[in-house]
Amino acid sequence: MPTKSIGEEFLKGFWKENPIFRQLLGMCPTLAVTNAMINGLAMGLATAFVLIFSSLVVSSIKKLIPSQVRIATYIVIIATFVTIADRFLAAFFPPISKNLGPYVPLIVVNCIILGRQEAFSSKNTVGRSLIDAFGMSLGFILGLLILSAIREILGFGTFFGFQVMGQWFKPWIIMILPPGAFITLGILLALALQIERKTKARR
C-alpha cells in the first residue's frame, strides 16, 4: 500500500474518495433521509459516530480477528455502536429519531462503514484509521448536506427550517419525494464526474 501523508489520508474523503459522489456508497440513507437538512445532518452525525468508533475498535483488535469470520466480527462491532446511536437519538431527540425511522438501525449495513473496516482499518494503524474515518465521515456529511440543501430549498422553500424563498415561491413537492432524491443525486453525480474530468485534463 502506497503511504500517503496524514493530510492526504484526511482529505481524500472530501473529494477524491468521497463516499457519496466518488464511491457511491451508502446510497440508501443518501436517498431516503435527505428531504430536509436537519435529517441529513442527523444521519451524517450518527453515521460518523459509528464509523469513527468502529474504525477505532477494528484497527485496535485487527490482529485478534480470525480472517475467516472478520466480516461477522465487523458487523457485531458496528451493530454495537449503531444501537448506541439509535437509543441516544430516541432518548434525546425523539422527533429526529421519528423522522429517520428505520434508517438509523440500517446504518449497520451501510457500505461506507463496512467498506472502511475491510479496506482500511483492518490493515492500518489506529491513528491512520481514525484520520481516515474522520475524513470519510466529514465527506459523507458534506454530501448529505449538499443533497438535502437542494431538496429542502426546492421542496419546502426553507434552509435548515428557515424560510429562504419568498411568498411567490410554490414548493416543488416532487423534490421531497423519492423521485426528487434520484433526480438531484443523478445531477450531482454528473456534475462531480464533469469536475473530475476537467481537473484531470488540466493536470
Next chain:
Amino acid sequence: MTNKTFILQSSPHFKDKDSVPKIMYAVIFSLMPAAFASIYFFRLKAVVMLFSCVVVSLATEAIFLWLRKKPFHSLLDGSSVITGLILAMTLPPSLSLELAVIGAAAAIAIGKQVFGGLGHNIFNPALVGRAFLQTSFPVAMTTWIPPVTAKINTATYATPLANLKFEEAVAQGTLTPLKDLFWGNIGGCLGEASAITLLIGALYLLFRRVIDWRIPVGIMVSLSAFTGVFWLISPEKYASPLFHILSGGLMIGAFFMATDMVTSPISPLGSWIYALGIGLIVGLIRLFGGFPEGVMYSILFMNAFVPLLNRYARPQILGERSKR
C-alpha cells in the same frame, strides 16, 4: 461515361426521402387543428400557454446544446417544438405560467438532454415534464376551468372523467354526452378539448405513415375490451368503451404520445404488446386506481419496457432458422 473510377460506398444504398425535421414538422402540422381548437375553447390562456411552453423548450434545448458543445442546428429539427407543444396541450388551462415554464424546462432537461438528446431518451419528454408537474403541484394540475364557449360562470369545472370517478355520473345520469366529447366544449387539458380535431391531425399522420397504426389501434382495442367487459356486466355503474376512448387524454395520448418514434418499439410484434399494455393500464387506472385519468402513467410505464420489447420481439430475419 468519361469518369471510369469505381464508386465504393458502404450500405445503406437506398435512402428514404424522409428526414428527422420533415417528420417532426409533419407532426407539428398535424397538431395544429387541435391547437386551434384549444385556442377557440380557452382563448388567450391557450395562446399564452402554447407559446411559452414552446419557447421555454427551445431555450432549454439551446442551453443544453451549448453546455454539451453540440451544434445548434439540431435546435431546428422541430423535436423540442413538439415537446413544448404536446406538453402545453396536456396542461390544465388554468395553470399559472411559471409552473408551465418549470414543466417545459424539466421536460427537455430531465426527460431528454440528460439521456443524450433526441433519439437517446427512454421516456417521452413531454410526459416526463407533465409527470414532474403533476407530482410537484398536484392541486394546480387538477384544477380545471370551463371552456369560454361553455357560457358557465364557475371558478372550477370537473372533467368528464373526474365526474365519472368522483360524482358517480353514470348512476346520476350526468355523464358528459359523447357528442360533447367528440366535438369539444368540455373541461380538461388544452389538448383534450375536442376529439375530432385530434383525429384530423392523426389521420394525416397515418396517411403520411409517420406513425405506426398498430399503436393507436392496439391501445383502443385493449381499452375497449377491458372497459367493455365491465360495461356489459353492469351498464348502470360503468361508462361505455366509447366514452373511455373519447374522454380524457386518450386520443392525444394514443395518436401523438405513445407513437413517439424514439420511445416506442421498432418491430410490429413489439408495438402490439406495447399498445395493448398501455390500453390495459389506462383501463385499470381509470376503473380501479386513485386517479381519474391514467394515460400519462401508462405510457411512461410502457416506455420503460421498450428496450426489452425491442430485444425480445425481434422479427425473424429472412433465411434465419427458427429457434425451436
